[in-house]
Amino acid sequence: xxxxxxxxxxxxxxxxxxxxxxxxxxxxxxxxxxxxxxxxxxxxxxxxxxxxxxxxxxxxxxxxxxxxxxxxxxxxxxxxxxxxxxxxxxxxxxxxxxxxxxxxxxxxxxxxxxxxxxxxxxxxxxxxxxxxxxxxxxxxxxxxxxxxxxxxxxxxxxxxxxxxxxxxxxxxxxxxxxxxxxxxxxxxxxxxxxxxxxxxxxxxxxxxxxxxxxxxxxxxxxxxxxxxxxxxxxxxxxxxxxxxxxxxxxxxxxxxxxxxxxxxxxxxxxxxxxxxxxxxxxxxxxxxxxxxxxxxxxxxxxxxxxxxxxxxxxxxxxxxxxxxxxxxxxxxxxxxxxxxxxxxxxxxxxxxxxxxxxxxxxxxxxxxxxxxxxxxxxxxxxxxxxxxxxxxxxxxxxxxxxxxxxxxxxxxxxxxxxxxxxxxxxxxxxxxxxxxxxxxxxxxxxxxxx
Numbered sequence: 001x002x003x004x005x006x007x008x009x010x011x012x013x014x015x016x017x018x019x020x021x022x023x024x025x026x027x028x029x030x031x032x033x034x035x036x037x038x039x040x041x042x043x044x045x046x047x048x049x050x051x052x053x054x055x056x057x058x059x060x061x062x063x064x065x066x067x068x069x070x071x072x073x074x075x076x077x078x079x080x081x082x083x084x085x086x087x088x089x090x091x092x093x094x095x096x097x098x099x100x101x102x103x104x105x106x107x108x109x110x111x112x113x114x115x116x117x118x119x120x121x122x123x124x125x126x127x128x129x130x131x132x133x134x135x136x137x138x139x140x141x142x143x144x145x146x147x148x149x150x151x152x153x154x155x156x157x158x159x160x161x162x163x164x165x166x167x168x169x170x171x172x173x174x175x176x177x178x179x180x181x182x183x184x185x186x187x188x189x190x191x192x193x194x195x196x197x198x199x200x201x202x203x204x205x206x207x208x209x210x211x212x213x214x215x216x217x218x219x220x221x222x223x224x225x226x227x228x229x230x231x232x233x234x235x236x237x238x239x240x241x242x243x244x245x246x247x248x249x250x251x252x253x254x255x256x257x258x259x260x261x262x263x264x265x266x267x268x269x270x271x272x273x274x275x276x277x278x279x280x281x282x283x284x285x286x287x288x289x290x291x292x293x294x295x296x297x298x299x300x301x302x303x304x305x306x307x308x309x310x311x312x313x314x315x316x317x318x319x320x321x322x323x324x325x326x327x328x329x330x331x332x333x334x335x336x337x338x339x340x341x342x343x344x345x346x347x348x349x350x351x352x353x354x355x356x357x358x359x360x361x362x363x364x365x366x367x368x369x370x371x372x373x374x375x376x377x378x379x380x381x382x383x384x385x386x387x388x389x390x391x392x393x394x395x396x397x398x399x400x401x402x403x404x405x406x407x408x409x410x411x412x413x414x415x416x417x418x419x420x421x422x423x424x425x426x427x428x429x430x431x432x433x434x435x436x437x438x439x440x441x442x443x444x445x446x447x448x449x450x
Contacts, residue, residue, distance in 0.1 A: 044070035051212040059166040073407030075183040079143015083122040087174035092116040097139030098159030187227030190220040233410035239298035242419035248288035252411040291316035314376035321369035327404035342380040
């Protein structure tokens with residue numbers, strides 16, 4: 001009898017297990033990685049270029065430019081902070097387009113006081129509206145950088161500094177060490193500065209080319225594991241063909257701390273005062289405890305098309321997400337027909353496969369995801385054309401393989417709970433159980449007569 005039961009149940013699980021196993025492996029690969037390598041943006045990084053433009057009596061004047069070469073990970077307010085350690089006893093006499101957060105101890109100077117005497121300076125961008133005589137090109141954005149795919153023109157930021165007590169030739173200057181980048185919190189790891197060929201510049205009329213006296217680059221890469229201990233977003237599913245709503249996984253981003261009242265906010269709270277300059281999420285009390293939830297709803301099915309509604313909900317009372325981005329991996333993006341109220345761009349790190357899309361808000365319409373509350377959500381719909389050779393609603397194939405919000409991997413539901421088509425696996429299970437009951441009844445009847 002035991003062998004018969006194992007045979008019947010084994011036959012049933014063979015019908016659905018293969019596709020669920022594939023989805024499970026995909027979902028496992030979506031957990032945060034300790035490595036900085038991103039398979040959807042293998043060449044993404046932030047590059048800091050330090051160009052010495054001229055020599056002075058005791059040092060040099062340099063222009064430092066931060067380039068965000070990441071396809072979909074931007075830097076939002078309150079912006080970047082760039083730090084380093086001087087190799088010698090350098091000071092910063094003056095700056096344009098940026099400023100250090102601390103002046104440091106400049107008591108040894110008389111008369112002309114440096115802008116910063118700190119051995120470990122930290123520089124921030126100036127705010128919009130800074131007087132013109134304190135600006136340079138690409139400065140004064142409050143430290144906000146768009147991702148490269150969103151807008152390359154606004155994916156760079158620059159400042160100028162005059163450095164003293166540093167050496168006045170290529171042989172006597174020493175490159176700074178221990179670069180750090182916060183954007184605005186942790187997550188980035190910077191390598192050592194590497195001296196490269198001097199940068200070249202073309203004059204506005206295009207008739208003359210100049211070059212820097214000396215140039216070095218620093219490359220910084222992002223790791224979600226270093227940025228936060230827990231995931232920052234989760235995914236839920238629903239569909240028109242199944243009444244089941246698959247919520248975010250329980251404790252996807254952490255569990256409620258019942259021993260510490262106030263660790264989350266009850267939904268009935270009338271007013272919440274956000275904590276100024278705090279990067280720690282203050283989230284609504286939910287079963288998943290994630291600051292952000294992405295919901296994928298399969299809305300309609302047409303003869304040649306199908307339609308999806310995406311809703312991004314903010315549960316974080318401490319954050320308005322400016323210039324947010326959403327990256328979705330789904331095999332049917334090769335047949336995307338229209339995105340109704342999100343900007344769309346295909347991301348193809350591997351040119352032969354077009355299965356990844358970047359979505360972001362329309363400027364001045366829904367490019368800001370407001371803090372948790374009645375207005376704390378943005379939504380859009382996507383229209384896909386059906387590829388008759390590959391498209392199906394079966395086995396969860398209409399749901400995405402992975403989703404990133406603001407460059408962070410979101411926790412996906414386990415594949416065995418995806419909304420299924422009616423009379424699919426459930427019908428197979430009913431048939432198997434019916435067969436089992438019939439066999440048991442027949443055997444009971446047989447043994448009863450015996």
